């Protein structure tokens with residue numbers, strides 16, 4: 001794993017600070033820096049991030065410190081103009097994305113200018129990466145501030161290996177779609193080779209958002225984007241446990257702090273809470289639950305103390321000021337109403353504390369109370385456990401922290417239920433020693449094992465695997481169609497056959513199939529293609545004959561194929577079934593089953609065609625619809641096994657029709673009448689078109705419209721791209737030559 005690494009995150013592991021009028025460098029500790037620094041040293045590379053607002057003064061000195069970072073510290077600072085920085089960081093990142101991703105839609109604020117700043121900031125980061133990039137580098141993008149970056153990089157450096165890790169939760173598909181600019185965010189992420197989340201739950205919600213917002217289906221481990229695989233992973237972040245172990249065993253300041261704390265809290269049980277002062281962390285909820293506990297269990301009074309450490313953060317945002325006021329009020333109220341001259345129930349520390357002090361507190365605390373309302377992972381839970389090698393502590397953990405997925409031996413709480421939280425904390429204080437040790441030792445072993453270094457290695461291995469999978473994927477995936485090549489072939493051909501699907505291929509899908517009438521531009525296009533004397537044009541659709549007559553009847557010189565191949569109409573002739581007689585008496589048996597599915601699936605309906613029955617679930621809830629479609633197909637397969645009928649899944653439909661009624665068979669029939677074309681072009685987007693592609697394997701221009709698995713040799717992005725290509729076929733220069 002020796003590729004150079006470019007780490008990109010909003011902030012660098014270094015901070016610029018003015019001390020005594022001079023810019024100085026402060027090194028930030030923390031898991032991410034601990035994990036990335038050794039990898040960066042081993043592999044070489046850069047860490048790219050924002051150095052913080054610059055101000056007007058001492059720019060030269062500032063620049064020289066930043067230059068020093070590049071040369072000595074592998075850190076490359078991105079400069080954001082003040083306006084961009086504010087809209088990007090305090091605006092879209094922290095007032096739009098942060099609340100929505102943490103299930104606080106009511107806190108969402110959106111300003112289109114902030115979005116522009118977010119785009120601009122991502123662009124500035126992208127430029128910085130492109131400048132420093134060398135072929136073969138692995139780029140690792142961190143977190144919600146930079147969701148557009150993967151696709152921006154893909155546009156600039158098509159072969160770049162880029163992975164994205166989301167540190168915060170990914171919201172449910174009920175919540176995610178409320179986000180302004182949701183499509184762009186998902187598209188931005190899909191530029192990556194690997195998108196990784198803290199938990200499987202978050203990964204599943206991301207897949208659900210892809211389906212609902214972009215209509216993209218995915219597998220648990222992968223999603224296809226334009227014949228490129230994007231790997232999906234759940235990789236829970238860990239900590240660097242040794243940093244804590246070393247402090248506990250060797251650091252003098254920690255030992256001193258610990259001794260002082262023991263003396264200060266002698267005879268009291270210590271509950272510890274350590275958070276950034278953020279509304280997602282559940283601080284007021286904890287304080288209220290604590291007050292309930294003290295009121296209901298009077299024997300705990302004077303025997304227990306809650307040390308709440310809350311480091312100020314994002315102070316420029318009003319909500320955070322309101323939270324600060326609320327927490328101050330609650331702390332004052334508890335201490336004022338319940339405290340005694342000998343006892344302060346809550347010790348509240350509203351500032352950042354040194355690591356040595358934190359380690360001593362973890363070592364001391366009987367219970368660590370981690371109660372976020374929503375959290376990507378929560379490292380405090382793991383840091384506490386890392387300091388409890390002896391097993392003498394209890395972790396109380398919110399089930400809404402990502403950490404809960406891995407730390408089942410903790411006592412889990414629903415922080416919104418303050419009464420039960422209070423009784424769980426009471427239970428934590430009373431836990432039998434055996435049980436306490438057993439739980440903590442299991443947790444401790446897991447925190448040691450799933451540490452941040454393992455996490456970093458797993459991410460980079462997955463990224464490298466994802467990149468090497470590209471080859472496998474492109475072998476079985478269609479190539480992107482190059483217009484110039486197909487135009488050349490078209491131009492030099494003398495006898496051309498064009499078989500085109502309609503819905504999804506020439507026009508987008510509509511809510512109801514009867515609404516798919518063509519726009520004049522589509523009619524003009526088809527008329528021009530059909531009129532050309534070297535062309536034989538066939539429109540192959542799932543629609544019944546009467547729809548096609550109504551829409552395309554005026555274009556006389558074109559084959560029409562209805563109901564996916566069941567009926568054909570040669571140019572200037574009348575409709576004929578592909579085979580006859582066609583049985584239709586089966587409909588009476590199948591219809592009640594489809595109707596039963598309609599009853600179970602709001603938004604779905606049955607369409608009766610001449611030779612087929614179709615259950616449409618386009619308007620139904622997407623995952624439920626897809627699941628029921630599978631169930632319906634397997635039920636029908638069993639029922640129809642002995643007949644010539646089959647149940648087919650298409651784009652949001654299940655269709656029952658005779659097995660021979662397919663587009664491949666219909667094409668055979670057309671080829672019998674229009675033999676040996678020297679240019680064969682077939683385009684479609686649906687499973688019914690696969691029969692066509694299968695029939696035309698060698699030498700034909702088979703084109704799949706949109707991403708996804710197919711037997712076609714080529715693909716184009718969407719129906720608009722296909723139409724633009726077909727329009728060039730009607731231009732004079734292509735018609736004239738040859």
Ligand code: ADQ
Nearest residue numbers: 167237275276309310311351352353375376377378379380
């Ligand atoms: P955060 O929301 O910042 O991180 P968390 O995982 O708890 O949340 O990390 C906080 C870090 O800050 C811990 O290392 C803790 O020790 C430290 N800290 C907190 N209060 C402190 C104080 N008063 N003084 C000093 N240090 C303090 C985001 C996501 C999380 C995810 C991490 C890592 O929101 O869910 O776990 O990234 O992926």
